[in-house]
Amino acid sequence: MQVDLGSLAFVDGGYLLVKRAIRRVAVGESISVAGEAEDLEVDLRAWCRAEGHRFEWQAAAGSARGQARILAGAAESERWAGAHRTTGEGEADEDAVAEHPPRSWGLAARGATIEAGTPDFDFQLTDKIEVWSDDAARIYQQAVAAQWDPETAIPWNASFELSDDLEDAVVQVMTYLIENETAALIVPSRFIAQLHPHFREVMQVLAVQAADEARHIEVFTRRARLKRSQLGRSTIGGQTSLKTLVEEPEFAIASFLLSVLGEGTFLSLLWFIERYAPDPVTATVTRLAAQDEARHVAFGLAHLSQHLAREPGFRPRLADAVRRRHDALRHTAGLNDEVFDALLLMAAGSWEHEALRQGSRRVLQLIQDMDEGRRKRLVRLGFPEAEAAALSALHTRNFM
């Protein structure tokens, strides 16, 4: 094989042509390289020495120019001899997801060819059964398409004036929502860092979920501070409940407690606030947040359903997790009075007796709706009705 570089210097891209030609011959076979660039001999010899190719220079008679003969060395083929493709075994699909991707695949894109000997990364979540959902790609695409801009999506400049008490109630509810959304941001974020990036779509869903929560924290904060300089109260009971979520070490269980039970319950709460919101800003922020939370719940249900279909024995462990969390929170107050009272006042709309009676009924209905939603989702995960009802009753009084 002959490569003529003409006046192209070896370092100016000439080496790419030489490399390409060497790749096309077998180890030990030769190519010849000619060119008019002055430094060709010197650069080509140094390059061949570094790359493990044999180099011979044949000077042209009566000229400083000449031609190189290069015998292809084995180094490049040796480097890639032990390489493998980062896809599931025995799958025709080049993008197949592996059941147990090795930690040494590291950050390589799924489907890439990876050099043997890459270092192990300390990923903890490396089993497909534990994290994967066939719906992840679809949920991620939906999430990306449904992103909204807090600046334009919310009528921040809408004109309204609430009574001091009602405004206080809204601020207290927002304070509570911010605290809960912070937990919902931290939990998936922690698991992103533990997840093997081979499960790309799951990583992307968790990342967009964290981004959703960041936006929720922003809009709830902005609503709280719209008319007030100070936020509401945060209690031991609320934080203790969320701490059990944040500290749950196992992905599937954390996802069950947070997405299926917590965010599922929150869906009812956000719809409730939207419905009885005393102002358009509160209604809009909770409506948009609820849209996002519904996706989070859908992903949790999707990957847990798939997990349980393959490993039904995991179901009792989920039930145990609910009981364990209930026991851990047995001695705490649960939802703080301030939040409960604020929800009631918001649902009442005024201090009138009839309004309060109405508000109280609405809050009780909310509690029932939350319970019903939890039971439905538990049944979807294969829990018998009675067990679903029992487990739902044990869910934290803090809602999330």
Add this chain to the structure above:
Amino acid sequence: MMPLSPTNDGELILGAVAYDQKVVPIWDGFQQYFRTRGLPFDYVLFSNYERQVEAHLRGHVHVAWNSPLAWLQTERIAARLGRRAEAIVMRDSDCDLRSVILVRADGGINAVADLRGRIVAVGARDSPQATLIPLKHLADQGLVLDQDFEIRVFDVLVGKHGDHIGGERDAVRALLRGEADAACILDANHLAFAREGTIPSSSTRILTQTPGYDHCNFTVIDGVEPEKVTRFRDLLLAMSYGDAEVRPLLDLEGLKQWVPGRVTGYTQLSAAIDRFGTIDAFVSSVEAQCR
């Protein structure tokens, strides 16, 4: 420091010069490679080759990873002491190097003779590739140092025998700034400097290049248990670039495979140090101490 027994506690002790921080992971990696294959191995780092050569002659290390200059120092001292030094293994990339003498493309220097009255930038005083061999090359063409031309020395890390690339880079920069009329560098660094942009395209040309010569080797001096040396040599030669475990070490050390040592590639450097008297005082001093 007392000399070691032929192999202290059964370990083969290697001496190497710490010319860069990567030296530690390199020799740690080799230590693990040898130990897992049944050769007890340890290493000692020296800050300069002269200290290493002296320690080697005194028996404080069994094998030395030597620069070409350190090899000649060792060989000559050993010979004066009636002992025999051997280059047992080297890198494939140690064979057949060239040095080039660069000039500015527009510098008006078209032949070696045009360097008369000019300034030639060189690397470290003890660099075979960037100082000693190119200056000998000029001498062979009738240019006498200090009489026909001056040198400007870029002494980065003397004692490292030019292993540090900084001196050569500084020499090229001096050439490009017009502070020198020519610069002496290794061919591989010509390629590296062009790739990194230190040498802008078409800014320089190669005035001349030296004949080929060899670089580093693993040196042993007689008296070390032959089985240990053979095992060391065989394990090195068995390292395969296809082995993912050792490939990172070979990449760090800049080779694709180890090859049996040869001493035919040191004649230019040997003639250079004879001509310039570079190592005479050192050789005599160590010889006197080791007698």
